[in-house]
Amino acid sequence: MPSSVAEIDIWNMALDMLHEAPVSSPSEDTSVRLWFCRNFGQTRDSEMRKFAWNFALVRVQLAASVEVPAWRWRYKYELPGDCLRMMALRQDGALNGTLIPYELEGEAILTDAIAPLKLRYIKRVTTTGLWDTLFVDVVAAKLAAKMAHWLTGKSSYAQIAEQTYQHTLREARRIDALEQFQEDLDQNNVILVRG
Numbered sequence: 001m002p003s004s005v006a007e008i009d010i011w012n013m014a015l016d017m018l019h020e021a022p023v024s025s026p027s028e029d030t031s032v033r034l035w036f037c038r039n040f041g042q043t044r045d046s047e048m049r050k051f052a053w054n055f056a057l058v059r060v061q062l063a064a065s066v067e068v069p070a071w072r073w074r075y076k077y078e079l080p081g082d083c084l085r086m087m088a089l090r091q092d093g094a095l096n097g098t099l100i101p102y103e104l105e106g107e108a109i110l111t112d113a114i115a116p117l118k119l120r121y122i123k124r125v126t127t128t129g130l131w132d133t134l135f136v137d138v139v140a141a142k143l144a145a146k147m148a149h150w151l152t153g154k155s156s157y158a159q160i161a162e163q164t165y166q167h168t169l170r171e172a173r174r175i176d177a178l179e180q181f182q183e184d185l186d187q188n189n190v191i192l193v194r195g
């Protein structure tokens with residue numbers, strides 16, 4: 001379910017895990033705030049990309065590009081600018097539909113599938129209030145794990161923070177997965193997509 005926390009709240013959750021003083025303002029001139037400014041966005045995106053979080057999944061229909069691939073494929077589709085990771089292409093977008101062969105090159109999907117191409121993808125969600133509360137915990141724990149040794153100078157804190165992150169991630173992914181239909185994976189379809 002959506003959270004009501006701001007970015008600075010997530011910073012302070014990470015600091016709480018390390019028993020450090022909070023950041024009092026998002027504009028304060030401290031090395032800790034600057035560390036968060038450098039690392040928050042990348043950490044958010046990488047954690048969001050790792051798993052098909054329900055709150056970040058979206059569906060679109062893409063029009064084919066006027067530019068066509070030089071060889072092998074007939075159509076090119078540009079990925080949406082906020083796409084962190086595309087889900088496998090399936091016939092008519094159906095969960096258990098037949099996989100559609102494709103290649104991903106740069107920011108484009110190359111395929112023989114005709115337009116409109118139905119795509120599910122993980123969207124970059126920058127508004128923290130739209131995040132699932134468990135994803136908030138995951139990002140805070142990952143930030144704590146990343147900064148633990150830098151901030152405390154103690155390898156034991158880094159180890160504990162990493163263990164906390166791993167536990168938090170497992171639990172959040174388990175709960176998130178319980179909230180959606182689980183499709184059957186056909187091993188032959190994986191080979192077909194990469195073909």
